[in-house]
Amino acid sequence: MTKTFKSGRMKSYENLSQKNMKETFRLMNLTKQHKKVILVGDGAVGSSYAFALVNQGIAQELGIIEIPQLHEKAVGDALDLSHALAFTSPKKIYAAEYADCADADLVVITAGAPQKPGETRLDLVGKNLAINKSIVTEVVKSGFNGIFLVAANPVDVLTYSTWKFSGFPKERVIGSGTSLDSARFRQALAEKLDVDARSVHAYIMGEHGDSEFAVWSHANIAGVNLEEFLKDTQNVQETELIELFEGVRDAAYTIINKKGATYYGIAVALARITKAILDDENAVLPLSVFQEGQYGVSNVFIGQPAIVGAHGIVRPVNIPLNDAEQQKMKASADELQAIIDEAWKNPEFQEASIN
Structure with a gap:
């Protein structure tokens, strides 16, 4: 009887062990899903973004596309970048062609003329x-069916054009x-109030540019409305916040005036967005998204928080x-709409538009 009991118990343990192993392998397969990113543009922003992906162990494959004259730079x-993999995590990294976009999960566009001293993004x-x-x-021609992430400036206009030209x-x-703008805002408030930026919750909305605005009405420190928080901080004046x-x-x-370009901050912002997409985080991030009447704005892409x-x-x-x-949101959108309306007088852009 004892022997039978022990035998039955052993079989139960074996069955349980097999179930656990199957579940373990199922979870391993889920976490090991192959995620592929194609980066278009290997300039200061693009290469910094690629470095951020390597450092943070994001994606299992990274292809870098450049114009023919700069192909060797991508190589x-x-x-x-591959020489850093022994310190981070495995990743296939290579100089890519547009055909490589076909099975990519994400195409990130950083390519474009850089903003020079004295120039606005617009x-x-x-x-x-x-x-x-x-x-x-070229990306669409490859058969790509993933997600476009645009960072080239003016980003709101180019996100709109990517939508128009892709038909996606x-x-x-x-x-x-305004992901980078919001990060700058949080860091600036953190330094002013002597707290960790990760405990500052505040957004910049509108155009990524001169017409952007701070959402002061919802800024908070660890859940405490900023106005309330400042009551305990007597040495911060309204003019300082402006x-x-x-x-x-x-x-x-x-x-730009000091070093010629910005790239580290936006690279890490892009890496954060990439992780949210590839890991299906449903994260709330301030992104350039299509407007369908919210805030009285339609038919433009503009910065606001969104679940991604x-x-x-x-x-x-x-x-x-x-x-x-x-009013600031509407004014910012109106400025973008005017730029788009003027640009789309060009027959070349009209003919290329699918959406």
């Missing part, structure tokens, strides 16, 4: 729309939007704005 960067419209059209056309659903075309926002808004100009996951934008998160913020 060199792929080789250089000054880049003409040059970068033509570049964007050629890139999107609006949910699968995403711009980096100057703080202006510093955030103009940060790119400051950096494996299928792209799940839905926008429509923060209730006060009257002043609502």
